Amino acid sequence: SYELTQPPSVSVSPGQTASITCSGDKLGDKYACWYQQKPGQSPVLVIYQDSKRPSGIPERFSGSNSGNTATLTISGTQAMDEADYYCQAWDSSPLYVFGTGTKVTVL
């Protein structure tokens, strides 16, 4: 089955840029999306179709997808961005595949 791999953790200083990678075989040929999940809360969609932001998501969140890697970038990271982030893509079985998740810590 298809697998998406993320780094377990990423640390970033306030105001700096955080980059979270998501690796999968020929991931660039698929669409990737990203979810943010804060402790005790449900996931929230922050990026879809590789680079599009849903209404209400700050511009500091951006995404890209090429080759075998999708990347979520948080520019000017704020304390409120501290959360777990999951990438997700579509495959034939199972239909939806999630990445292993990355904990972003704002130091």
Place this chain on the structure above:
Amino acid sequence: EVQLVESGGGLVQPGGSLRLSCAASGFTFSSYWMSWVRQAPGKGLEWVANIKQDGSEKYYVDSVKGRFTISRDNAKNSLYLQMNSLRAEDTAVYYCARDRCTNGVCLPAEYYFDYWGQGTLVTVSS
């Protein structure tokens, strides 16, 4: 405002059954594919099952095939997950999620979840 509210979770013994419900509001429920996604304690997200707008197509992750059944009642704006032969590894928070796809056949660009419920905890333990 889109709202998804799950219910039905609880403590159940191994081998037991449980039925989860998800009440939807704020959108035309019958126009969307719907999914269940779960998250074991301290672990990542796992898609469990989804169902087409009219209930005619259903898909499952291999680990629940033959044990779980997804269904919906469009007249009641509700999604269900019947879980039988439960195992300890089924212990998780179960989320109801709206698939972005509004077509009978989904485009690759539509395979994501744009709204999630708050989740309901299922604990399988003796």
